[in-house]
Amino acid sequence: MISYFCTAATEELPLSIRSTIPSLLTAIVALASCFGASAQDSSRQQPTSINLPIPSQYDSTKALAALRSRLDAVFGGPAHRSAQFSGYVVSLKRGNVLYERNPNLMLTPASTTKLFSTAAAFHLFGPNGGINTDIHTDGRLDDKGTLHGNVYLIGRGDALLTVNDLEDLADKVRAAGVKRITGNVYADNSHFDPVGDRAVYSGDGEQVQPMPPVAALTVNKGTVTVLVTGSVGGRVSVQTIPSSETFDVVIAGGAPAKGRRARRGRLQVNSRTLDNGFQQFVVSGSPGANRTVSKYVSMSRPALAAAGTLYSRLRAGGIDIDGTVSEKHAPPAARRLVSFQRPLVDFASVVNKRSDNYLAEHVFKMVGAHCGDHTTTAVRAKKAMLEILDSLDIQRTGCLFNDGSGLSRRNRVSASIETNLLREIATQPYADEFRATLAIAGRDGTLRGRMTGTRAEANLVGKTGTLRNVSALSGYVTTADGEPLAFSFISNGPSVGTYKARENDAGAILAAFSYRTPVVVPPPAAAVVPPAPERRSAIAPKKSVRRKTATPQRQQPRHRIRQRGAGRTTGAIRRSTQKQGRQKATTKRARKRTR
Structure with a gap:
C-alpha cells in the first residue's frame, strides 16, 4: 500500500526525492501506531492517588x-x-x-490533676519504685520461737492493701520462726500527717465526694462491707469484710416489717467509734428471710482496722499473741521483720485508668512524705509538685494545686502546662511505666x-x-x-x-x-486533532437555520393522568385491579345463586 501511494502521488517529483519518500512514510506510520497505542492505553488509566514519601x-x-x-x-x-x-x-x-x-x-482541670501527682511520684520513686508495708519489732526472738516484745505494722500509703496481703505478711512472720508474741500488735500511721479529710487539707471545705480518711496505713481502701443475712423468724447474721479484731457488731433488729412498712431501706447499719478506737456497727431491721444485703461503711480508724486484721491473720496462722491491738509509733531502734511491696506502676494504674480519687490522695501525700515532711504532708506535697515542674523546665505561672485527685475546683492548670508535662515525661526514664x-x-x-x-x-x-x-x-x-x-x-x-x-x-x-x-x-492527555474547517459551496451557500430550543414540558400531576396503559399511575392501576376483582367476585356469587 505504501509503495502504491508513493507511485501514485509522486510521479511528478524528481527521482532523488522520490527515492526517500517510502522510508519516511514507513517511519511516520510506525510512530503513529505507537502514539495511538499510547493514547489508547492512557485513555483506560484512572487517576491515581500517590502518598508522597517526603x-x-x-x-x-x-x-x-x-x-x-x-x-x-x-x-x-x-x-x-x-x-x-x-x-x-x-x-x-x-x-x-x-x-x-x-x-x-x-x-479547673478536674481529674487530669492526677497526671501531676502520679508524675511527681514516678519522678521521686523512679520507674521501679514501690510502696512498702513493713512489720517491725522491738523485741527479741528466742530459740523456742517466742518474740519477746511488740510488732508494729507500718504503712506508707498503700491503700490497695488487702486481707490477702496481710495474710501473706502473717505467713512470712510464721516463716521467720515466730510462734508466740508476748506484746501487742501496733498500727503505725505516722508516715502521713494526721489530717485525713481531703476537704480540710485542701482548704476547700466542700465534700465533693465522700471518702474514708486518707491514711498511711489502711486496708480494703478504707471501706468495710457489712453483710446482713436474714432467716426465717426475723433472725439475722452479720459478717464484716475484712474481719478485724477492732470491729464490734451489735444486732438490734427484730422481725421483718410487713405490709406497707415492708419497703426497701428498712435495714439500717449505723457506725460509731468507741473510746478505745474500735469501730462498732449497729444493725437494725432485717432484709427478709433468705436474703443478703451489703452495706458499705467507711472505716473511722483505718490504721487500727488494718492492725486488727493482721492480728486476726496471725492468730489464724497459729501464732499466739498475749497482747491486744492499738496504735503507736515504732521506736527508731525497731528492726524490720518482714515486708510487702506493691509496684508503683500498679498503684498508679488504678489511679489514672479508673480515676480513683481516694488512691490519688494517697499518692499526693506519698509525695509530701517522701520529701521528708510527716507532720504537714499535704502542704509539702503541694510545694513538691510545683518544684518538679520547675525541675522539668515547665513554665507554671498561675498553676495551683490543692489536692492530688482534682476534686478541688480551685486547682488551676492550662492546656500548655499539661501538654508540656506529658512531653517532658516522654523523655524521662519512667516514660514507659507512666504511659502504661x-x-x-x-x-x-x-x-x-x-x-x-x-x-x-x-x-x-x-x-x-x-x-x-x-x-x-x-x-x-x-x-x-x-x-x-x-x-x-x-x-x-x-x-x-x-x-x-x-x-x-x-x-x-x-x-x-x-x-x-x-x-x-491525571492520565496523559490524548492528542486531539482539531476538525477541519467546514467548506462552503460558492454555488449554493448554506442558509443559517435558527434551531428552536426545546422547552421542557411541565410534568402533569399524577392525579390528572387519565390515560390507559403505561401512562397510568401505580395507584390508578391498583384501583382498576381491585375493581375488576370485585366484579369477578360478584359474577361468581351470582352464578352460585342461579345454580
Missing part, C-alpha cells in the same frame, strides 16, 4: 492548616461559645506546635467506651477529667504517619456531655492526621 513544604503547610481548621470547627461550635476552653497539641518527634487555642488560659498507667481509648478505664471504631481506638492513651461544669482529656496519640503527639483539651462550662463528644472527635482527627497530602495524578 511531603513538600507546601503540602505540610496545607495539611497543618486543614488540621487546625478542623479542630477549630470542633472546639468552636455552639457548646464551646459559652465555655472557657484551652487546647494544645505538640509533636514529640519534631517539637512543633500542631494546634493551640487559648493554650495559657488557667482553668493511662487509659486506652476503646479498651479500658474511663476511655473504655470512647472513640471506638476510629483510628484513635487502641491508639490514644490519656487521662480524663470530669466535674460539674468541667471536662478534660489529656494524653498521647500516634498519627497516621506514625508521629507521636501530646495533647490537652480542657473545657469549663455547662455542657459537659457535649465537651466529651468533641474531645472524642478531636482524638479521632489527631489519630487520622497525616502530612502526606494525597496528590491526584
Whole structure:
C-alpha cells in the first residue's frame, strides 16, 4: 500500500526525492501506531492517588492548616461559645506546635490533676519504685520461737492493701520462726500527717465526694462491707469484710416489717467509734428471710482496722499473741521483720485508668512524705509538685494545686502546662511505666467506651477529667504517619456531655492526621486533532437555520393522568385491579345463586 501511494502521488517529483519518500512514510506510520497505542492505553488509566514519601513544604503547610481548621470547627461550635476552653497539641518527634487555642488560659482541670501527682511520684520513686508495708519489732526472738516484745505494722500509703496481703505478711512472720508474741500488735500511721479529710487539707471545705480518711496505713481502701443475712423468724447474721479484731457488731433488729412498712431501706447499719478506737456497727431491721444485703461503711480508724486484721491473720496462722491491738509509733531502734511491696506502676494504674480519687490522695501525700515532711504532708506535697515542674523546665505561672485527685475546683492548670508535662515525661526514664498507667481509648478505664471504631481506638492513651461544669482529656496519640503527639483539651462550662463528644472527635482527627497530602495524578492527555474547517459551496451557500430550543414540558400531576396503559399511575392501576376483582367476585356469587 505504501509503495502504491508513493507511485501514485509522486510521479511528478524528481527521482532523488522520490527515492526517500517510502522510508519516511514507513517511519511516520510506525510512530503513529505507537502514539495511538499510547493514547489508547492512557485513555483506560484512572487517576491515581500517590502518598508522597517526603511531603513538600507546601503540602505540610496545607495539611497543618486543614488540621487546625478542623479542630477549630470542633472546639468552636455552639457548646464551646459559652465555655472557657484551652487546647494544645505538640509533636514529640519534631517539637512543633500542631494546634493551640487559648493554650495559657488557667482553668479547673478536674481529674487530669492526677497526671501531676502520679508524675511527681514516678519522678521521686523512679520507674521501679514501690510502696512498702513493713512489720517491725522491738523485741527479741528466742530459740523456742517466742518474740519477746511488740510488732508494729507500718504503712506508707498503700491503700490497695488487702486481707490477702496481710495474710501473706502473717505467713512470712510464721516463716521467720515466730510462734508466740508476748506484746501487742501496733498500727503505725505516722508516715502521713494526721489530717485525713481531703476537704480540710485542701482548704476547700466542700465534700465533693465522700471518702474514708486518707491514711498511711489502711486496708480494703478504707471501706468495710457489712453483710446482713436474714432467716426465717426475723433472725439475722452479720459478717464484716475484712474481719478485724477492732470491729464490734451489735444486732438490734427484730422481725421483718410487713405490709406497707415492708419497703426497701428498712435495714439500717449505723457506725460509731468507741473510746478505745474500735469501730462498732449497729444493725437494725432485717432484709427478709433468705436474703443478703451489703452495706458499705467507711472505716473511722483505718490504721487500727488494718492492725486488727493482721492480728486476726496471725492468730489464724497459729501464732499466739498475749497482747491486744492499738496504735503507736515504732521506736527508731525497731528492726524490720518482714515486708510487702506493691509496684508503683500498679498503684498508679488504678489511679489514672479508673480515676480513683481516694488512691490519688494517697499518692499526693506519698509525695509530701517522701520529701521528708510527716507532720504537714499535704502542704509539702503541694510545694513538691510545683518544684518538679520547675525541675522539668515547665513554665507554671498561675498553676495551683490543692489536692492530688482534682476534686478541688480551685486547682488551676492550662492546656500548655499539661501538654508540656506529658512531653517532658516522654523523655524521662519512667516514660514507659507512666504511659502504661493511662487509659486506652476503646479498651479500658474511663476511655473504655470512647472513640471506638476510629483510628484513635487502641491508639490514644490519656487521662480524663470530669466535674460539674468541667471536662478534660489529656494524653498521647500516634498519627497516621506514625508521629507521636501530646495533647490537652480542657473545657469549663455547662455542657459537659457535649465537651466529651468533641474531645472524642478531636482524638479521632489527631489519630487520622497525616502530612502526606494525597496528590491526584491525571492520565496523559490524548492528542486531539482539531476538525477541519467546514467548506462552503460558492454555488449554493448554506442558509443559517435558527434551531428552536426545546422547552421542557411541565410534568402533569399524577392525579390528572387519565390515560390507559403505561401512562397510568401505580395507584390508578391498583384501583382498576381491585375493581375488576370485585366484579369477578360478584359474577361468581351470582352464578352460585342461579345454580
